[in-house]
């Protein structure tokens with residue numbers, strides 16, 4: 422099942438960005454984080470440090486005391502960080518800002534937000550200057566190649582200037598909060614926030630002392646940082662390895678999850694490519710060196726991009742394989758399954774040092790595939806969705822393996838879960854706006870269904886005719902997949918008594 426040849430993928434080019442770790446109260450230090458709006462297309466409802474992309478005008482703004490560096494962006498990215506933090510929080514880290522009243526700062530911020538003034542003119546008009554030495558440099562991070570959007574983000578840290586307060590103007594941001602770094606970490610452990618690695622790592626370093634945290638972070642050797650990126654700990658005990666797989670565009674990777682503490686399970690090691698398998702091997706070897714035991718490999722469903730690395734991993738580490746009976750039957754001869762997972766079964770994983778338990782409840786969620794399993798971690802409200810919901814792109818419901826009626830039932834079952842704090846999908850980014858995303862999926866399918874009915878009312882009779890009428894936003898190359906989707910909708914309409922099959926390829930609305 423492995424191949425030495427890897428297809429060429431071109432990752433998205435990262436954009437320059439700056440973020441600020443804003444601190445206050447040196448005696449009882451607190452850090453500021455924001456919650457991104459649920460309406461954003463990327464990292465919706467994530468917690469993050471304030472910041473954003475470099476602006477074309479940032480180059481024109483002078484800044485003093487730039488540290489010596491071979492990096493020509495050293496100055497301009499500090500300017501970007503200072504401008505962004507002013508726009509997003511109202512904190513103005515500039516020499517002379519102490520002369521401005523809170524009202525004046527708010528006025529200037531509104532002028533800037535409305536594009537009535539540039540940041541450069543604002544500074545000049547008020548006689549303010551920027552000083553790079555007010556900012557400490559923290560590590561720089563680049564979004565992993567598997568992500569649909571990528572940023573090359575420079576992190577800085579600064580103290581909130583005396584006499585200033587932060588204020589979030591809702592829009593792109595939903596909320597802002599000052600909290601102790603240890604409190605932020607606890608939320609991460611409990612599943613009460615979704616954050617990316619740079620934030621987790623910064624919070625860990627900050628909780629060990631804020632005064633030299635940046636230096637300590639910068640001293641972390643590159644191989645250690647590479648390791649963090651090779652398996653992103655999305656929340657405590659939920660490790661995500663995005664592995665390149667032959668999957669359906671726009672996805673290029675399949676998410677393999679390693680979950681637990683002293684005992685762990687590996688879900689969907691899907692890559693058939695040798696070098697991707699080696700990356701996962703290294704992650705697992707490291708867990709084993711820490712004294713952790715991998716209990717078993719779990720497969721969510723039968724598709725090649727979810728099982729492509731199972732045989733290799735099972736053999737290399739002598740691991741049993743577990744999945745749903747229907748999946749086991751379908752992949753019989755390809756992958757040897759040692760244990761069947763029943764609907765509602767709970768897999769319990771413990772960690773002695775922290776006293777934490779991960780309780781993964783198996784949910785049989787057919788629709789994308791007959792034997793599809795999802796896993797619901799009860800303590801944190803984390804849902805491993807497999808291909809039932811994905812981080813970007815769409816879920817293919819292709820009969821006979823796919824079934825639209827069952828798929829809708831599975832999505833509704835998700836909504837019935839008592840607490841949902843994150844969806845960890847088989848492809849793309851982790852989704853923090855869990856219920857919103859599931860509701861969006863249901864609404865999207867129901868809207869498509871009505872479009873199919875409308876196309877049939879207008880005279881379309883075959884799946885191909887319906888695709889032409891309904892999938893006007895889909896490139897022709899995808900029409901074959903769309904036709905399978907239409908067949909899935911037709912099956913559901915027939916099951917609901919709203920349509921009937923006239924012949925094998927012709928359909929009509931029930932009267």
Ligand SMILES: [Zn+2]
Pocket residue numbers: 722724727789808
């Ligand atoms: Zn799939």
